[in-house]
Amino acid sequence: MTRLIIIKVLSINTNTTLVAVKTTSTHFIPVFESYRSAKFDNISKGQTEKKVRVLSRREHGQWFEQTDTCEMQPDFxxxxxxxxxxxxxxxxxxxxxxxxxxxxxxxxxxxxxxxxxxxxxxxxxxxxxxxxxxxxxxxxxxxxxxxxxxxxxxxxxxxxxxxxxxxxxxxxxxxxxxxxxxxxxxxxxxxxxxxxxxxxxxxxxxxxxxxxxxxxxxxxxxxxxxxxxxxxxxxxxxxxxxxxxxxxxxxxxxxxxxxxxxxxxxxxxxxxxxxxxxxxxxxxxxxxxxxxxxxxxxxxxxxxxxxxxxxxxxxxxxxxxxxx
Structure with missing residues (x-):
């Protein structure tokens, strides 16, 4: 089953696009920055592998990141x-x-x-x-x-x-x-x-x-x-x-x-x-x-x-x- 993470936009401009994920605490964890930056902040602590971002918007207007959509399948x-x-x-x-x-x-x-x-x-x-x-x-x-x-x-x-x-x-x-x-x-x-x-x-x-x-x-x-x-x-x-x-x-x-x-x-x-x-x-x-x-x-x-x-x-x- 795909695990969904709620995404909230903190700020967007031409130099930095920063989107955050709301966790069960009051903190927000950065998900990605703009393509002009070489940095990439992963969702999970200690996670080092960069992943492709797969997002979707639901009927109530919230954006989610799908975290396991990119798993390789045997028929590829x-x-x-x-x-x-x-x-x-x-x-x-x-x-x-x-x-x-x-x-x-x-x-x-x-x-x-x-x-x-x-x-x-x-x-x-x-x-x-x-x-x-x-x-x-x-x-x-x-x-x-x-x-x-x-x-x-x-x-x-x-x-x-x-x-x-x-x-x-x-x-x-x-x-x-x-x-x-x-x-x-x-x-x-x-x-x-x-x-x-x-x-x-x-x-x-x-x-x-x-x-x-x-x-x-x-x-x-x-x-x-x-x-x-x-x-x-x-x-x-x-x-x-x-x-x-x-x-x-x-x-x-x-x-x-x-x-x-x-x-x-x-x-x-x-x-x-x-x-x-x-x-x-x-x-x-x-x-x-x-x-x-x-x-x-x-x-x-x-x-x-x-x-x-x-x-x-x-x-x-x-x-x-x-x-x-």
Whole structure:
């Protein structure tokens, strides 16, 4: 059973991010400091091994650290990403996850062009961090950690989070990677999700309705994108969003986030939305947030027009307006 520790934010600024854990006494034990500091204060006295931080926010609004989520499991398969070279990654077997894990095991990469584009965006400015929404087994997250960037990875599946933990430990990325196990939506509360046999990456979130109360339904707490500001201070951000049709709902819950953080680039899976009302809604939301759609390539910076939305590519990059 996962042991949960209540997290309370003491202070957050650009130089030091200090989060504390409330114990049974009146004292607070520091859990982590910002990525600009080399120090790391462990939860348990005498504990010297650095661990990957796995956090979750519950319905009552408290943040918890999950202290044993990162335990290695016997069905983890270790592979190597082709780029960046010598980056370890733990995946599923091909029968369980034919697309993402299968591609990594066969070719050493998944969505390599998009990963390289995201890398180039991060390399443009050393202060940029990666917010990986729908991190899966962590291809984008591990790339960003490998090049020395701070990473915040959000996913709902324990199997994905456990593998990303194991990969981060194998790559010695504990100081760079923080994982959040929550769904994201436009309102707080429980949501359900569906997984597909043979395609872990196809997992999608759906809001609960009156019918969905049967025993055995998969439930996870949903938070707002804005809620991440409760414990993290984001300045310059690159977002990768691959959440299987739930992009519109997440953006609706991010008004404060896009106001307080400087989102320079947003890479989004968009194919589902090209022929649906959600596509126009996403364009309007991001326009209000100061973002312009463009082709997903650092080598082709042509902007996209909403009159051609049906012809947009499956992935679209939004760039902050007036970004040089």
């Amino acid at each position: 398969i270790r592979a190597q990403l082709k780029e960046p070279v010598n980056t370890p990654i733990y995946v599923y077997n091909k029968a369980t996850d034919v697309f993402v894990s299968g591609s990594i095991l066969t070719e050493g990469m998944w969505e390599g062009d998009l990963v390289n584009q995201t890398r180039d965006f991060l390399m443009e400015d050393r202060e940029r961090v990666l917010l990986d929404l729908g991190s899966n087994v962590g291809v984008f997250s591990l790339m960003a950690a490998k090049i020395g960037r701070k990473v915040f990875s959000v996913d709902i599946l324990a199997g994905n989070i456990q593998r990303l933990c194991a990969s981060s430990l194998a790559g010695h990325f504990q100081d760079q990677v923080t994982i959040i196990q929550n769904a994201l939506s436009d309102e707080r509360g429980n949501v359900t999700y569906k997984t597909y046999r043979g395609n872990v990456g196809g997992t999608f979130v759906k809001k609960l309705d009156g019918v969905q109360t049967a025993h055995g339904i998969k439930i996870i707490p949903a938070i707002l994108l804005d809620d991440l500001l409760e414990i993290f201070k984001f300045q310059k951000v690159v977002i990768k969003m691959d959440v299987e049709t739930f992009e519109e709902q997440i953006l609706k819950g991010g008004k404060k986030f896009f106001t307080e953080a400087r989102v320079d680039y947003l890479l989004m899976e968009f194919g589902y939305h090209r022929t649906r009302p959600s596509g126009r809604s996403i364009i309007e939301i991001l326009d209000k947030y100061g973002m312009t759609p463009m082709l997903p390539s650092v080598h082709d910076v042509r902007n996209l027009t909403d009159s051609e939305i049906r012809a947009w590519p499956g992935y679209v990059t939004w760039k902050r307006k007036h970004l040089k």
